[in-house]
Amino acid sequence: MDMLHQDLPDIPLDNELLYHFLSSTFSILSLILQYIQIYKTIWWLPQSHTPYALNFYLMDLYLMVYVIIILIKPFIMTIKSKESYGEMFCTNRFTLSKYINAGLNLLFIGLFVIQILSFYYVFQTYDVLRLLFLIYPIFIYLILYHNQIHFNPKFWTSFNLYQICGTFKNENLHIEKSIKHNCMDISVYPAHIYKEINHLNQFIHLNIKNILYNTIIIAYYACFLPCVMAPPIINYNLRDIILLSMIITVTTLAHSIYHTFSYKNVDEIYKICIHFDYIMADTSQNINNHSHLNDKVICDTTNIQESEFLQSPYFLFFKEPTNFIKSLLMLQSTLIACQMYSLYINTEWNLVLSIGFLLFCNYYLLFKILRDYFTLEKVYGIKSKSS
Template sequence: MSAYRRINRSARSLAQQSTFGNGNNSNNTSELSINSPSSNTSTTNLNDSLNNSNKSLIQYDTNGSTDLLATNKGHTAIKYDENQSNKCEHELSNGNGFTSYPLQPKHIRFPDVPYSSELVNELMIFIYTIIATAMQFLHLYRTVWWIPESNTNQTMNFYLIDGHLTLFIVILLGRRFMYCFLLGILEMICPKQVYQIAVKVARLTFFIGIISVLGYLCYQMFPKQRYIVIYLCYPMIVYLITFGTQIEPFLRTIFETESSTYFNGIPSHSCSTNPTVIRAEIDLLRTDYNNRFKQVVFTSLLNAYYGAFIPCCFAQSFLYYDLYWATQHLGFLVLGGFTMCTMFCFPANYCDVMHMASLHLGKWTRVETRSYSPPAVAWQKLVFYPPGQFVKHSGELFKSYGAVTTAIPANGVHIRFYMFFQNPSNIYLILSIVQSVIVILQVVILFMVVEWHNIISLSYLVLANYHTLFKIVRDFFVTHRMYSSSSASSTSPSTISSPSSPSSAKSHRS
C-alpha cells in the first residue's frame, strides 16, 4: 500500500471524530480547536488520538527520505526531508479547507487499443518502401510495350537496372526487419540465462555482416559508377552526427534506454509522491521521446533517399524520364513514410504514459504584477504545490496549474512536455489532418492522370496511406474521448474536496 493511500485511510478515521478548525504548531505538538456543535470532546483527548495515529499516517521511505507536511500561506504541500530517515511528522494546514496531503492526479484506465508488434511494423515499413522503390524504377525504366512497332514485350527495361544497386537497397531497407526476425528466433530458442548475451553477440555479428555486404556491393559498383557511389555513403555521415557510434538505432527503430523500465516496448510510469523522482521520470521520458522522434525523421528520410532519390542518381545519362513525377513520388514517399513511422513509434498507449506523467508534473505560468501583488512563497524543489499557488522564482512571479505542480518555473523542457502531452489527442488531430490532406491530394491527382505507370504508383501510395489514416483517426477518437472525460472529472468539485469526505479520498487515488 502506498503512502498516499495510508494517508487517506488515517484521514478518514480522524474525520469521523471531529471537524478541524485553525491549528497552530508549538514545540512540535499539534493544538487543535474543535468546532463541532454536537461534540464536547476536550482538546487533550483529541491530541492523544492524533499522536497515536501519527505513526500510521506516513510511512513512505525511499533513499532515506521521509514525508513531512508543510504549510505555505494557507496552502498545504508535502515536503521531503532527506536528512531524516526515521522521523515522521504530520502537520495540519491552518485553515481555508485545504487537505493535508497533495491532490494526486486522477488516472483513467486507458482502453486496450490493438497495435502491431515490432516485427509486424518493421515488415510493413519494409514492404511499403520496397514497393515504392519499385514504382520509382517503373517511372525511370518503363517501356512502350503496347505499341506494335515496339522492339520489346516487357513493361520495363530490366537490363538497364543495376543488380548490385537493387540488392544494396533491399538489404539496407530490410536490415531492421531481418534483425527483429533474428531476435524473435533467439527469444524462442535461447534460455533466459543466456538470452542477453546471445542478443549482444547477434547484434554485433549481424551489424558486421550487414556492413561487410554493403561494402562489397559498393566495391562492385565503383568501377561502373565511380564517384557516384559516394551518394550511397552520405546518409551514414548523417547517422553518425545524429546517433553517434551507437549500433542499436541502426538496427531497430525503437530501442530501449538502459535507465528506464519497458513493457512491450512502452516505458513504464510510476505515480511517485516525491517531486524529485517525478522530475527525473520526466527527463527519462523526454529522452525516450527525443530518440523516437529522431528515428521517425531519420527513418522516413533514409527510406525516401534510397527508395526514390538513389535510383534517379544511378540512372544512365542517355535515359529520359519525367523529372516532375519522380520528384512528386519522392515527396509522397517522405510524407507517407513519416506518418507511418510516427504511428509506429508513438502509439496511443505510449502517449497515455506521457499524459499521466504530465499530470504529475503540472505547469507554471508567469504572472505580470502591475496593479496588484498577490501573496507568494519562495519556490522549493521538494514541495508539492496545489493549483492556484503563487511562488517566486528568480525574481519573477508564477502561478501553478494542474492537480499538483512539481515542475521548475520557467523551465522550457517542463513547459513543452506539459503542453504536448497534457492532451495528446491534439497530436493525433494534427496527424489526421496532414494524412487526410495527403490522401485527398493523391486521389485528386489520380483522377487527372492518364499514364498507366502513374496510375499504378499513385494507386499503391493511396492504398498504403489509407491504412495509416485509419490508425491515426482511430487513435484520435479514442484519445479525444478519454482525455476530454478525464479533464471534465479533474475539474469537477468532487476531485478537489476536503479529506473529511471518504468519497473524495477514493477519487484521489492514482
C-alpha cells in the same frame, strides 16, 4: 491521484517485429515503384523497340540488391534480437535459442557477404562521384547523433558502415520505445516529477531524431538513389519522380510517428503533463499560504519550473490527450486527399499504379489513427463529463 488519470482500453499495437517487417516491405515496394517510374517503356505502341513494360536490361541488379539489403537491415536486426524469440515462437525460447541464434547468424553473415559482393560490382561500374552517394547517409547520421556518439573503444569496435545504414541499436544510442508514468511516487516527492520530465524530454528528442533518420534513409535509398544512379540515356519524367518521392516520404514519416508515439505513449505523456499541473498548483498554493515546505521541495519545484520541457512546445502540444492524434489525423487525411487528386489528374499507367498502391497503404494507416482518435475522444470525453 487516480482521479487525474483515465484507464484506456487495450487496443492491439504493432510490436517491433511487425513494424519493421511492414516498414521494410513498404520501403522495398517503394523502391520497385520508383524503378517503374524510371525504366518504364511505351510497350503498347507498334513501333516500340521492346515488348516489355520496363527496360530491364538497363537496371543494375547489383545496386538493387545492395539497396534492398540496407532497407531490410532493421528487420533482420529485430529478428536477431533476443527479445523477438518469445514473439516468434510459442515453445520454450531457451530450448531453441541456440539453434535459432545460429541460423540467424548464418542469415546475417550471408546477407553481409551478398552486400559486399554487390558493392564490389557497383564499385566497378560507377565513377567516384556516384559512389559517394552511397555513403552520404553517414553524414546525416553524424549530424543527428553527434551528441550521443562518444569515443568509447567498445562502441567503435562494433561501429561500421553496415550498421549505420541499417540501424543504430547499441548501448550508446539506446532509444526507449515507451515511457511510463509513476503516479504514486510523484504525488509524494516533487523530485520524481523533475526526473520524469527530464526523461520525457530526452524520450521525445531522441525519438524525433529516430523518426527523422528512418524517414530520410528510406526516402534516400528508395527514391533518390535510383534516380542519381540511373544511366544517362534514361529520360524519365521528373515531375512524376518528385510526386512519388514526396508521397513515399510523408507516408514513411506518418507511419514512424504513429508507431513511436502510439496512443499509450501519448496517454502517458498526457498523464505526466496533467500531474505536473497538479503538483505545481499544489506547491504554489502551499508557498502562498506560508505552509511548511523544506528547502529540498522548494529546490525541486524550482528545477521543474526551469525544465527544458516547459520551454518547449511539447508541453502545450501534449497537454490535451487528443491534440497529437488530431494533428496526425490531419496530416494523413491531407496526404490521402492529395493522392486522390493526383489519381484524378494523371492518366499514365505507371503513376496510377504507384499512387494506387500507396493510397492503399495510407488507408490502412488512416484506419488505425481514426481508431485511436475515437478511443481517446471517447475515454476523455466521458472523463470531462463526469468531472
